Each structure stands twice: as structure tokens, then as C-alpha cells.
Amino acid sequence: MPKGYMGKVLRVDLSAEKWKVEELPEGVMRNFVGGNGFAAYTLFNELKPGIDPLGPENILIFATGPLTGTAFPSSGRWAAYAKSPLTTAVWGEAHSGGQWGPELKYAGFDAIIITGRAEKPVWLWIDDGEVEIRDASHLWGKDVFDTDEIIKQEIGDETVKAIYIGPAGEKLVRMACIMDSLYRAAGRCGLGAVMGSKNLKAIACRGSQDITVEKPDEFLKVVDELIVKMKENPVTGEALPMYGTDVLTNIINAAGGLPTYNFQQGWHPDAWLNSGEHMRATILIKNRGCRFCWIRCARFCAVTSGPYAGVVGEGPEYETVWAFGSNCGVFRLDAIHAANMLCNKYGLDTISTGNIIGWAMELYERGILTKEDTDDLDLRFGNHEAMVELVERIALRKGKLGDLLAEGHIRAAKKIGKGSERLIMGVKGLGLPAYSPRAFWGHALAYATSVRGGCHLRAYMIAPEVLGVPKKMDPLTTEGKAEMCKFLQDYFAFVDSALVCKFVTFALTPEDFARAMSACTGWDWDADKVLLAGERIYNLERMIQCREGVGRKDDTLPERFLKEPMPVGPAKGKVVPLEKMLDEYYRLRGWDIETGIPKPDTLRRLGLEEAAKTAEELLRR
Amino acid sequence: MRVHVRGFATLADLMGRDGIELELPEGSCVRDVIRELSRRFGKAIEGALLDGGGGLARFVKIMLNGRDIDFLSGLETPLSDGDEVLLFPPVGGG
Amino acid sequence: MPSVSDEVRHQDGAALNVSLKHGGPAPPWGEEALTKVLAVDVELCVGCERCALMCAFNKYKVFNPRRGAIHVIKMEPGIDAPVFCVQCGTCIDACPVGALYRDPKTKVVLVDEEKCNGCGTCVVVCPYGAIHVDPVTKKAFKCTYCGFCVDYCPQNALRFVEAEDALWLKRKNMARSLTASPTLARKLWWRPPLA
Numbered sequence: 001m002p003k004g005y006m007g008k009v010l011r012v013d014l015s016a017e018k019w020k021v022e023e024l025p026e027g028v029m030r031n032f033v034g035g036n037g038f039a040a041y042t043l044f045n046e047l048k049p050g051i052d053p054l055g056p057e058n059i060l061i062f063a064t065g066p067l068t069g070t071a072f073p074s075s076g077r078w079a080a081y082a083k084s085p086l087t088t089a090v091w092g093e094a095h096s097g098g099q100w101g102p103e104l105k106y107a108g109f110d111a112i113i114i115t116g117r118a119e120k121p122v123w124l125w126i127d128d129g130e131v132e133i134r135d136a137s138h139l140w141g142k143d144v145f146d147t148d149e150i151i152k153q154e155i156g157d158e159t160v161k162a163i164y165i166g167p168a169g170e171k172l173v174r175m176a177c178i179m180d181s182l183y184r185a186a187g188r189c190g191l192g193a194v195m196g197s198k199n200l201k202a203i204a205c206r207g208s209q210d211i212t213v214e215k216p217d218e219f220l221k222v223v224d225e226l227i228v229k230m231k232e233n234p235v236t237g238e239a240l241p242m243y244g245t246d247v248l249t250n251i252i253n254a255a256g257g258l259p260t261y262n263f264q265q266g267w268h269p270d271a272w273l274n275s276g277e278h279m280r281a282t283i284l285i286k287n288r289g290c291r292f293c294w295i296r297c298a299r300f301c302a303v304t305s306g307p308y309a310g311v312v313g314e315g316p317e318y319e320t321v322w323a324f325g326s327n328c329g330v331f332r333l334d335a336i337h338a339a340n341m342l343c344n345k346y347g348l349d350t351i352s353t354g355n356i357i358g359w360a361m362e363l364y365e366r367g368i369l370t371k372e373d374t375d376d377l378d379l380r381f382g383n384h385e386a387m388v389e390l391v392e393r394i395a396l397r398k399g400k401l402g403d404l405l406a407e408g409h410i411r412a413a414k415k416i417g418k419g420s421e422r423l424i425m426g427v428k429g430l431g432l433p434a435y436s437p438r439a440f441w442g443h444a445l446a447y448a449t450s451v452r453g454g455c456h457l458r459a460y461m462i463a464p465e466v467l468g469v470p471k472k473m474d475p476l477t478t479e480g481k482a483e484m485c486k487f488l489q490d491y492f493a494f495v496d497s498a499l500v501c502k503f504v505t506f507a508l509t510p511e512d513f514a515r516a517m518s519a520c521t522g523w524d525w526d527a528d529k530v531l532l533a534g535e536r537i538y539n540l541e542r543m544i545q546c547r548e549g550v551g552r553k554d555d556t557l558p559e560r561f562l563k564e565p566m567p568v569g570p571a572k573g574k575v576v577p578l579e580k581m582l583d584e585y586y587r588l589r590g591w592d593i594e595t596g597i598p599k600p601d602t603l604r605r606l607g608l609e610e611a612a613k614t615a616e617e618l619l620r621r
Numbered sequence: 622m623r624v625h626v627r628g629f630a631t632l633a634d635l636m637g638r639d640g641i642e643l644e645l646p647e648g649s650c651v652r653d654v655i656r657e658l659s660r661r662f663g664k665a666i667e668g669a670l671l672d673g674g675g676g677l678a679r680f681v682k683i684m685l686n687g688r689d690i691d692f693l694s695g696l697e698t699p700l701s702d703g704d705e706v707l708l709f710p711p712v713g714g715g
Numbered sequence: 716m717p718s719v720s721d722e723v724r725h726q727d728g729a730a731l732n733v734s735l736k737h738g739g740p741a742p743p744w745g746e747e748a749l750t751k752v753l754a755v756d757v758e759l760c761v762g763c764e765r766c767a768l769m770c771a772f773n774k775y776k777v778f779n780p781r782r783g784a785i786h787v788i789k790m791e792p793g794i795d796a797p798v799f800c801v802q803c804g805t806c807i808d809a810c811p812v813g814a815l816y817r818d819p820k821t822k823v824v825l826v827d828e829e830k831c832n833g834c835g836t837c838v839v840v841c842p843y844g845a846i847h848v849d850p851v852t853k854k855a856f857k858c859t860y861c862g863f864c865v866d867y868c869p870q871n872a873l874r875f876v877e878a879e880d881a882l883w884l885k886r887k888n889m890a891r892s893l894t895a896s897p898t899l900a901r902k903l904w905w906r907p908p909l910a
Contacts, residue, residue, distance in 0.1 A: 069778055070778045071765075071768060071769060071772060071778060071867075076763075106779060106781070182791055208779070208781055208782075208850060209779070210775070210777035210778065210779045210782075210851075211777065211778040211779065212776075212777050212778070213778075216772070216776040220772070227867075233711075234680055234710065234711035235680070235711050235712065235713035236713075238631065238710075238711070239630060239631070239710065239711055239712045239713060240713065240714065241869075242630070242631070243630055243712070244714070245714030245715050246714070247630055247712040247713075247714060248712060248713070248714045250629045250630075250709075251629065251682065251709050251712055254684050254687060254707045254709070255684065255687060255689075256687050267687075275629075276630070277629060277630060277633060285793060286758070286761070286793070287761060288761045288762065288793075288795070289761045289762070289763040289869070290763070291763060291764055292763060292764060292765050292768055293763050293765075293869070294765070294869050295869075296761050296763060296869055296870065297714070298761075300792075300793045312792050312793070313791075313792055313793075314793075317714075317715070318714050318715065319715065456715070457715065460715070463713065466682070467680065467682070467711065467712065467713050468679070468680055468682070468691075469680070469713070472689075472691055474689070474691075474692040476692075502715070503713075503714075503715065506713050569687060570684075570686065570687020570688060571687070
């Protein structure tokens with residue numbers, strides 16, 4: 001068994017209230033690494049197409065990777081996977097920092113597979129390899145803060161690490177997330193609702209087992225070199241610790257790509273009020289870091305005056321600042337942090353929630369929603385009190401509008417009608433995050449092709465198009481975008497499977513990962529193998545969605561970005577020339593250009609025989 | 622001609638404030654802005670923006686009216702009256 | 716307000732190559748240097764626990780922060796601090812088999828692993844919870860000033876300080892630990908603890 005891994009997977013059948021331990025097959029480690037790869041492998045083999053994501057047949061996976069919990073920089077992460085109840089993308093995936101990921105490994109497991117549905121609310125207690133399925137009736141209904149505290153009191157140990165859902169997950173709000181140590185979230189795709197649908201309130205871990213590596217001295221030598229790279233890189237070594245991710249607000253606004261008023265425009269003169277610089281001058285107390293992080297980009301803010309005085313906690317991150325900021329026409333950090341803390345408290349994805357509130361605001365301003373529909377909330381852009389109130393209503397399904405929006409864009413639009421679905425700023429049902437497609441064409445391609453839907457993380461094209469990493473690209477051209485998008489998707493798929501924080505990629509390369517993985521597992525990794533494994537994992541994820549009907553027709557963008565020229569700012573007059581980039585992307589990927597389905601040859605080259613057979617069937621139709 | 626210059630993140634700290642008007646002769650280019658800033662605020666500005674060989678330091682971004690000067694004519698990009706020059710040190714996030 | 720930018724970059728030249736001459740991880744300074752003290756600027760700590768991770772790795776070559784001799788305490792909202800041995804020597808007299816001793820040159824209190832029988836008396840008497848019996852080796856393990864935590868703290872919160880300069884830091888930290896600030900913070904900003 002290679003080192004780095006614990007070699008064991010915990011399988012829990014909540015319907016039978018039974019659990020057992022399985023070996024993690026070495027073939028899975030070699031070919032799929034862990035994390036995303038492990039989940040893709042498991043879901044491809046075990047998830048039945050066509051099932052209800054909120055039903056007992058959905059499979060909920062929690063995974064780490066071989067580098068998680070080691071000295072590799074920023075290794076304290078974990079991820080959750082399942083069929084998404086929010087999106088049409090099928091593949092649901094969300095990563096989180098915090099504390100819990102390494103602890104799962106110290107407790108003896110690389111991953112957890114959860115099937116079925118418990119009869120009444122339960123929570124899992126994993127204590128050094130021993131597992132208990134405990135009654136959670138006293139936890140059900142409690143918010144994230146109380147849940148954390150009660151669990152620690154019940155166990156009698158404040159050092160246990162726990163993940164949990166809040167009331168939003170319990171109420172099957174489709175944008176509900178899973179929280180770690182109060183403030184960190186596995187945010188997207190509504191996986192909190194999947195956990196709630198299984199009546200699973202929390203998973204707590206405590207472990208005393210060692211993670212070992214094959215060549216400790218070599219591993220430390222590599223880590224030392226990587227740390228030097230990260231210290232010397234100005235993004236990971238200075239900008240992120242000082243200003244946090246919200247350092248992006250000013251530069252994205254300057255590039256004309258800060259989505260404002262539900263993506264109607266990409267620039268606003270007041271954007272600086274929401275910036276990381278302004279946060280540092282006002283509500284910031286200190287920075288913070290997830291477990292074992294080398295970057296420490298998290299914020300810790302306290303609002304000490306005004307209507308939101310008393311709001312304290314980690315955050316807000318750039319995405320959150322945008323979602324409850326310019327997207328809703330709000331330019332004050334105190335209201336944004338208040339909305340952020342409500343999302344933490346109830347377990348709600350800040351990106352999806354801010355996105356859908358911005359959508360509701362545009363509908364209200366256009367008269368598609370009236371005061372009767374909004375339960376008397378004056379949902380004009382900029383009304384921060386209405387925005388904060390609406391966050392709570394969505395989390396708790398309070399009132400007509402809260403309950404409606406809790407169903408996510410697509411279902412809400414079906415009920416509202418009146419052309420509201422045209423104004424959804426999402427791809428495959430996942431609300432778009434904080435970069436405007438018309439200002440960053442490569443990133444627009446990333447949105448359209450990301451496996452989980454409108455996501456900025458599978459290929460963070462902002463890195464080349466704004467920052468110049470790994471190389472500088474003009475955001476308003478199509479040249480080279482498809483190739484870079486594929487490269488980043490493959491590279492990041494590996495990073496998400498070795499399971500460490502993606503931000504290390506501002507400083508580290510596939511070669512760096514290969515060296516660390518070799519010293520860790522004892523296997524012979526190199527940069528090509530890293531990218532090949534990433535490509536394999538990405539293609540398998542793609543097949544999981546293709547076999548349920550996802551294809552080229554879904555790899556698209558809202559009409560606004562394809563047809564309406566950007567009205568103001570540096571990207572004025574631009575629309576996204578998507579089709580051209582998409583054609584090239586499919587060609588480079590080896591996918592069928594008409595349907596977007598991976599060609600059988602491509603899948604066979606990657607060693608995915610079963611997937612190739614499925615692709616053959618799909619392409620025959 | 623008048624040009625509005627603004628620095629962000631660590632460059633705002635370095636410049637002392639985050640927005641000034643510069644009076645420059647006709648025919649000036651972006652490099653002249655940097656020279657004028659280092660005249661006013663010290664050599665530290667030049668050190669933060671330029672590499673050893675006089676080119677733009679890696680990861681530093683200068684935007685002229687919203688466009689990265691790398692996609693215009695670099696430091697030799699000519700300026701006009703009323704232009705906005707934004708100086709960004711290396712930044713990144715998610 | 717704490718300045719994050721000050722010395723976020725790490726001190727160079729410290730103990731990346733730790734000398735194992737003294738029969739265990741040893742302080743990295745020369746034999747003629749004045750006594751130095753391991754100190755922490757708590758305002759810089761973000762609770763990332765890399766210190767504990769690397770401490771355990773230096774000693775046992777595994778990744779398991781619980782086995783480290785430095786312990787990171789996180790109390791929400793927002794309080795992070797590492798706790799480590801201050802070399803007070805309370806454990807020396809308490810040890811029934813004389814396994815603990817103070818190195819005359821470095822002033823660091825060390826465990827003689829041959830004599831240690833894992834009885835845990837030192838654990839009982841230590842006022843700081845800074846020594847523990849390792850569950851695998853069954854020997855007491857405590858901070859030996861090897862310097863790994865100092866090298867690997869990303870915030871440069873942990874440092875070796877000349878004993879004179881450490882005086883103010885020690886007094887301030889003691890005052891912090893004796894006040895009600897965590898509870899005060901909770902009541903002011905967040906919520907009362909559960910009854």
C-alpha cells in the first residue's frame with residue numbers, strides 16, 4: 001500500500017444504519033489519485049442515472065487525497081460529491097478548507113461513501129477508526145454555531161473536528177451547503193440539501209493515526225523548496241495574506257468585469273467600497289488560515305458600528321463580497337458581512353444565494369415580480385436591508401419568495417414565468433460567480449464547459465487573463481483560450497484529487513506536484529502523468545453527466561453574454577464569441593463536436609474502457 | 622495634459638494615497654508616468670513596478686482606461702488628456 | 716491593529732538543517748550564544764497548526780500534529796494561540812526516575828528517553844500542559860528548542876528571542892492568559908455560551 005493514503009474507505013448505509021470499512025484499491029490510487037478522481041470512479045460505477053438527487057438513491061461522498069494532512073503547503077482540505085439537486089450538470093462537487101479534512105485521515109479513512117437515507121436525524125462520530133451512528137434529534141433545527149458547540153460538549157472534547165449542515169440543508173434548500181468549523185463552506189451545487197435529504201446532520205472526527213510518506217527526507221526537501229516558491233511568489237506570499245481574496249475587487253472592476261446589478265454591467269464607480277483594501281481599513285481584525293495553510297488568505301472581520309454592529313466572524317471572501325455587493329447593487333461591507341454570517345449560520349452557499357437575490361432584484365425592477373410576490377420586500381438594487389432579510393427567508397423557506405427562491409433558479413423561473421428564465425445568470429443551473437463573461441472570454445469558456453456548471457474554479461482563466469499566470473493572455477481575444485482552459489482543467493483536476501488548496505497553483509507547477517507525489521507515495525510521478533491523470537479524471541466526470549443527457553446544448557452561456565453588448569466600462573460593446581472557442585475546445589479535448597460527448601477513442605486512450613462503451617452507445621443515438 | 626493615476630493594494634501604501642492627478646507634457650507615455658511617480662514618491666515606486674532591465678516587473682499590471690498595457694504598446698503606450706492609469710501589484714484569488 | 720505585512724516573510728538562515736549532535740533535536744545557535752527563549756507574538760497567530768505538524772514530523776517523521784510538543788488552541792470567535800514549554804523545570808524534580816534534566820549550556824529541559832518509563836507524572840505537574848507521553852513510543856516528549864516550529868510558521872509568529880527581550884512578551888502573554896478576554900469577546904460580539 002503506498003504511503004500518503006490511509007488505505008481505507010468508510011462505507012455507511014444510512015437506510016440499514018450500518019457501516020463497514022473497505023480497502024481503497026491500489027488501481028484507484030494510481031489512476032484516479034483520490035478526491036475528485038475517487039468520486040468520479042465511485043459515482044460512475046455506482047450512481048444510477050436518472051435518480052432523484054434528494055432521494056435515498058443518491059450517493060454522498062466525502063474525500064481527501066494522498067497529500068491532504070501532510071506538510072505539502074495548504075493541505076488542510078476536503079471535498080463532498082453527489083448528484084446535484086440544484087443543477088442540471090448531474091456532477092455535484094464542493095471543496096472546503098477549515099479543519100476537518102486532515103482529521104478524517106488521522107481517524108483512519110481516505111474517504112466516506114454514504115448511501116440510503118436514515119429514518120430519523122442522525123450524525124456520524126468517527127473516533128480513530130471506530131464509527132457510531134448517533135441520534136441527532138436534539139441537533140435537528142439547530143444552526144451551525146450551536147451544532148458545533150453541542151457536538152463538542154457531547155463528546156467532551158473541544159478538539160474534535162466536525163462538518164455539518166444548518167437549517168437550510170435540513171429544509172432541503174437547493175443552495176444549501178456543508179460547513180466546517182463554523183466559517184468554511186463546501187459551498188456549491190446544493191450538497192447540503194443532499195446531506196439533509198439523508199437525515200444526516202453532521203460528521204465529527206477525531207484521530208491519532210499517523211500519515212506517513214515513502215521518503216520523509218526527500219518529501220521534506222521538496223516541501224522546503226515549494227515553500228520558498230510560495231514565499232517568493234507575490235500573490236501567495238504577500239497579496240493574499242494581506243488583503244485576502246477580496247484584493248480582486250478593484251482589479252476586476254478596473255478590467256470592466258465586476259458583475260453588477262445581476263450581470264447587467266461589469267463596472268461600477270463605487271466598487272472600491274467593497275474592496276480588500278477598504279476592508280483592511282475598516283472591518284478587518286486579522287487574517288486567518290485553514291489547517292496547515294501556507295497562504296492564510298482568510299479574513300476575520302468585525303462590524304463595530306452601524307445597523308449591523310455585532311457581526312463577527314471569518315470572511316467575507318471575494319465571491320461573497322461580490323454576490324452580496326455589486327451583484328445586488330450594495331456597496332457597503334457591513335451589510336455584506338452580515339449576509340455572509342447568516343449564510344454561515346444557516347448553511348447556505350453565498351455565491352448561489354447572492355446570485356439568485358440579484359436575479360430577484362432585476363425581476364422586481366422590471367416588474368416581473370411585484371410586492372405581492374416578494375412578501376412586501378422592496379427588492380430594488382442597493383436595498384441592503386431587504387437583501388439581508390431575504391437571505392434568512394431563503395435559508396428558512398420563510399414566506400412565498402423565500403420558499404420559491406430556495407428551489408434555485410430553474411425551478412423558480414418555471415413558476416414565475418414571464419421571461420424570467422432569460423435573466424438567470426447561471427450555467428446548467430449553477431449561478432455564475434464574480435467575473436463577467438463579456439470582459440473575460442477565456443473565463444466565459446470555462447463557465448460554459450466546467451463540469452459542475454457555472455463555476456470559476458475548474459479552470460480559473462482569470463489567472464492568465466488578468467494576473468498573467470501561467471502566462472499573460474488578453475481577455476478580449478479567443479486565441480489560445482481553449483488550450484489554456486483544457487490545461488487548467490486537467491491540472492486542477494489533479495490538484496482536486498491529491499486534494500490540496502488550488503491557490504498553491506499561483507506559485508506551483510505540475511512538476512512540483514509530481515515531485516511531491518513521488519516522494520509521498522513512492523510511485524514514479526512526472527508532470528505528464530499528473531496532467532494525464534487530471535485529464536482522465538475530468539473526462540470521467542464528463543461522462544457521468546453525458547450519460548444523463550448533458551452535452552453541447554448545455555455548454556452555453558446566458559443570452560445576455562452572447563447577444564447584448566456590454567453597456568459600460570472597459571469591455572463596452574463586447575459579447576462572448578463562444579461557439580468558436582467551444583469548437584476548438586472540443587477538438588482539443590477529443591470530444592464529439594456536435595454533441596460534446598467524449599469520443600470513445602479519447603476515453604480508451606485514457607484507460608476508461610467502460611466509459612468508452614457508454615460513449616459509443618450515446619453517440620449511436 | 623492631465624492624467625489620473627491610482628495605485629492599489631501595496632502600491633496604494635507605497636504612494637501614500639490612492640489617486641493623484643499628474644500634469645505631463647504632450648507626447649508622454651506610460652513610462653513617463655512611472656518616472657514622475659518615483660520623482661514624487663521615491664525610488665521604491667520604481668523598484669516595485671520595474672524589473673532590473675527597465676521592463677515591467679512580472680505580475681505587475683498597469684491598465685490604461687481599463688486595458689492592460691501589455692496588449693497596447695507596453696510602457697511606450699502613448700497617453701492622452703483625461704486618461705486613467707491604474708497600477709496593480711500582483712494580486713490573485715478565487 | 717496587528718500588521719500582517721510586517722515580517723510575513725520568513726527569517727532566513729535559521730535551522731532548516733537541524734543538528735542532531737546532542738542526541739536529539741538541538742537549538743540552532745552556537746555554543747557561545749546567550750540563552751534564547753522561544754516566544755510567540757500571539758497577535759500574529761492564525762491557528763494554522765503547521766508548528767505542531769512540523770514538530771511531530773521532526774521528531775517522529777510522520778504527519779500527526781497531536782504528537783507534536785506544541786499545541787495550538789483555537790477558540791471562536793477568532794482566538795488562536797500556540798502553547799509550548801517555557802522550560803520552567805517543574806517536571807525535573809517531579810520525575811520519580813530522574814529522566815528530566817536541564818542542559819547546562821542551552822538551559823533547555825530535556826527528556827532522557829533511556830530513563831523515562833512513561834509514568835506520566837510530569838504530565839500531571841506541568842502547569843502548561845506542555846509535556847505529554849507519546850502514545851506510540853510511550854516516552855515523554857516535550858519541546859527541545861529544535862526550531863522547526865519557528866522555521867515553518869508562515870506568519871513568523873514564533874521566534875527565538877534573546878532572554879532579555881523576551882521579558883515583555885512573557886509578561887504580556889501571562890496577562891492575556893489570566894484575563895477573561897475570550898469570554899469577554901464572546902459576550903460582546905457573538906453570543907453567550909450554552910447554559
